[in-house]
Amino acid sequence: xxxxxxxxxxxxxxxxxxxxxxxxxxxxxxxxxxxxxxxxxxxxxxxxxxxxxxxxxxxxxxxxxxxxxxxxxxxxxxxxxxxxxxxxxxxxxxxxxxxxxxxxxxxxxxxxxxxxxxxxxxxxxxxxxxxxxxxxxxxxxxxxxxxxxxxxxxxxxxxxxxxxxxxxxxxxxxxxxxxxxxxxxxxxxxxxxxxxxxxxxxxxxxxxxxxx
Amino acid sequence: xxxxxxxxxxxxxxxxxxxxxxxxxxxxxxxxxxxxxxxxxxxxxxxxxxxxxxxxxxxxxxxxxxxxxxxxxxxxxxxxxxxxxxxxxxxxxxxxxxxxxxxxxxxxxxxxxxxxxxxxxxxxxxxxxxxxxxxxxxxxxxxxxxxxxxxxxxxxxxxxxxxxxxxxxxxxxxxxxxxxxxxxxxxxxxxxxxxxxxxxxxxxxxxxxxxx
Amino acid sequence: xxxxxxxxxxxxxxxxxxxxxxxxxxxxxxxxxxxxxxxxxxxxxxxxxxxxxxxxxxxxxxxxxxxxxxxxxxxxxxxxxxxxxxxxxxxxxxxxxxxxxxxxxxxxxxxxxxxxxxxxxxxxxxxxxxxxxxxxxxxxxxxxxxxxxxxxxxxxxxxxxxxxxxxxxxxxxxxxxxxxxxxxxxxxxxxxxxxxxxxxxxxxxxxxxxxx
Numbered sequence: 001x002x003x004x005x006x007x008x009x010x011x012x013x014x015x016x017x018x019x020x021x022x023x024x025x026x027x028x029x030x031x032x033x034x035x036x037x038x039x040x041x042x043x044x045x046x047x048x049x050x051x052x053x054x055x056x057x058x059x060x061x062x063x064x065x066x067x068x069x070x071x072x073x074x075x076x077x078x079x080x081x082x083x084x085x086x087x088x089x090x091x092x093x094x095x096x097x098x099x100x101x102x103x104x105x106x107x108x109x110x111x112x113x114x115x116x117x118x119x120x121x122x123x124x125x126x127x128x129x130x131x132x133x134x135x136x137x138x139x140x141x142x143x144x145x146x147x148x149x150x151x152x153x154x155x156x157x158x159x160x161x162x163x164x165x166x167x168x169x170x171x172x173x174x175x176x177x178x179x180x181x182x183x184x185x186x187x188x189x190x191x192x193x194x195x196x197x198x199x200x201x202x203x204x205x206x207x208x209x210x211x212x
Numbered sequence: 213x214x215x216x217x218x219x220x221x222x223x224x225x226x227x228x229x230x231x232x233x234x235x236x237x238x239x240x241x242x243x244x245x246x247x248x249x250x251x252x253x254x255x256x257x258x259x260x261x262x263x264x265x266x267x268x269x270x271x272x273x274x275x276x277x278x279x280x281x282x283x284x285x286x287x288x289x290x291x292x293x294x295x296x297x298x299x300x301x302x303x304x305x306x307x308x309x310x311x312x313x314x315x316x317x318x319x320x321x322x323x324x325x326x327x328x329x330x331x332x333x334x335x336x337x338x339x340x341x342x343x344x345x346x347x348x349x350x351x352x353x354x355x356x357x358x359x360x361x362x363x364x365x366x367x368x369x370x371x372x373x374x375x376x377x378x379x380x381x382x383x384x385x386x387x388x389x390x391x392x393x394x395x396x397x398x399x400x401x402x403x404x405x406x407x408x409x410x411x412x413x414x415x416x417x418x419x420x421x422x423x424x
Numbered sequence: 425x426x427x428x429x430x431x432x433x434x435x436x437x438x439x440x441x442x443x444x445x446x447x448x449x450x451x452x453x454x455x456x457x458x459x460x461x462x463x464x465x466x467x468x469x470x471x472x473x474x475x476x477x478x479x480x481x482x483x484x485x486x487x488x489x490x491x492x493x494x495x496x497x498x499x500x501x502x503x504x505x506x507x508x509x510x511x512x513x514x515x516x517x518x519x520x521x522x523x524x525x526x527x528x529x530x531x532x533x534x535x536x537x538x539x540x541x542x543x544x545x546x547x548x549x550x551x552x553x554x555x556x557x558x559x560x561x562x563x564x565x566x567x568x569x570x571x572x573x574x575x576x577x578x579x580x581x582x583x584x585x586x587x588x589x590x591x592x593x594x595x596x597x598x599x600x601x602x603x604x605x606x607x608x609x610x611x612x613x614x615x616x617x618x619x620x621x622x623x624x625x626x627x628x629x630x631x632x633x634x635x636x
Binding site for chain 3: 029034035064077078081
């Protein structure tokens with residue numbers, strides 16, 4: 001089989017997600033194995049949760065390249081050391097491109113399995129964003145996407161754009177391109193202009209519940 | 213379709229579970245999106261785990277009302293602010309009614325899928341109590357139900373009562389009412405009389421393992 | 425049905441895994457219910473994740489003995505108190521024997537379901553090691569296997585040995601024995617000679633990402 005443009009984006013995204021997991025693992029001083037697992041879970045966790053919910057075989061179980069991609073990411077970090085994490089613009093670009101692709105893939109898998117649009121939007125968002133939540137749970141951090149950055153919102157917007165295009169019977173390739181671009185655009189704008197969602201105020205009431 | 217009494221209790225329970233997730237999220241200063249996700253996971257997480265284990269489609273994927281219920285809960289918290297959390301008797305009532313329903317639903321789904329009673333009791337308990345565990349994992353807290361409150365035990369008692377009624381060939385509606393009531397009663401009694409399970413003592417031995 | 429040698433090892437392993445979960449729960453001062461759940465999740469969590477990924481019914485749902493084994497483990501801890509944790513050589517032996525069996529079972533279940541070898545190696549490792557990760561997540565600790573001890577690596581080696589034997593058309597029983605022994609041997613050697621994997625250095629760069 002030949003490697004398509006699609007494959008290349010997918011490998012780039014997997015690599016970027018794995019790097020983000022390995023970075024989080026290295027902050028917690030995990031060993032190589034731990035770093036590999038966290039990198040892998042970050043990269044494939046979202047899609048795995050999606051496939052379990054959709055009742056289909058997890059995508060990575062029929063294609064070893066995701067494991068190899070993660071191994072390459074670990075190798076790069078081991079060889080180049082922490083210097084590698086300085087290329088944050090590069091990783092941001094990789095990560096964003098990967099995120100956008102994962103959203104499109106997650107959305108399409110859901111509508112191909114005859115789920116309604118709102119399920120597809122959720123699945124697109126899970127594919128893109130759930131891996132990072134698993135990463136933060138495994139490294140015992142509070143999940144980043146719940147506190148900072150317009151990350152999941154970009155996924156939701158990408159899903160909504162796909163839905164609108166699909167409803168308007170836009171050609172599939174154009175649906176993909178528009179959805180893909182909207183994720184990237186949202187993410188870049190959010191980081192550039194420091195756009196955040198409002199934070200909920202802490203309730204100052206934690207007295208014990210007593211009945212009667 | 214008309215809205216049944218059953219639906220109303222289910223919405224109340226979903227709302228109460230979502231509120232508990234949103235409250236936990238606000239303590240950690242999550243943004244609106246984070247609060248929504250934690251609220252949603254608290255509300256539907258237990259039933260989702262149950263459905264994955266039973267090998268059936270997660271219940272919320274064919275009915276958008278759980279997502280809407282959670283959105284309403286978030287809206288209420290955003291509009292009324294932390295004052296809302298003061299109505300703890302109300303939330304306790306909602307939460308307990310929801311818990312009782314979730315136990316009955318989880319139990320019934322399992323026996324309808326031909327699982328033995330002990331699996332049904334576990335599934336009833338998971339439906340009621342696992343969402344709260346996910347909530348605590350996502351907000352990086354030690355799960356509350358492992359340390360305090362007779363919460364899961366109320367679920368187990370509800371399941372055992374249903375099993376006994378079912379074994380005695382009691383009419384289904386009566387099975388439901390008795391199981392439902394037993395969960396509520398256990399929970400109220402436990403809170404009123406501050407009943408707790410004993411705590412395990414900490415082992416004071418953490419020296420390194422050395423062989424030979 | 426008679427109890428086979430295989431069953432006995434499986435019960436020993438389940439017991440040892442449950443004890444490790446109950447110990448972790450007691451350190452966090454969980455109540456009996458919490459200790460039971462953490463013990464159970466430690467014992468059956470890895471196999472449950474494996475079965476969900478393979479798309480088959482979780483193994484414990486057709487056999488109540490895993491729940492009973494965990495109950496016995498809790499009873500032993502409650503009756504004998506923290507003194508029980510002193511027998512660490514015994515628990516190490518139980519845990520290692522259980523680990524080795526879980527790896528073999530996980531590997532075989534995967535190839536019986538026509539998955540490739542690399543999936544089987546992952547599934548063997550998940551069966552043996554994922555329960556401990558769930559334990560650490562539930563008790564809000566950083567997963568131990570990501571930082572210390574050659575634990576998961578022993579699982580991987582066991583899987584690789586099984587694959588090699590299988591490729592060489594070695595008799596199934598011999599495959600099992602060789603794979604089983606290799607896990608035990610690796611684990612004993614690693615603990616005896618304090619073999620660890622290298623740790624990733626922490627990146628000293630956590631400045632905010634700014635585009636443009």
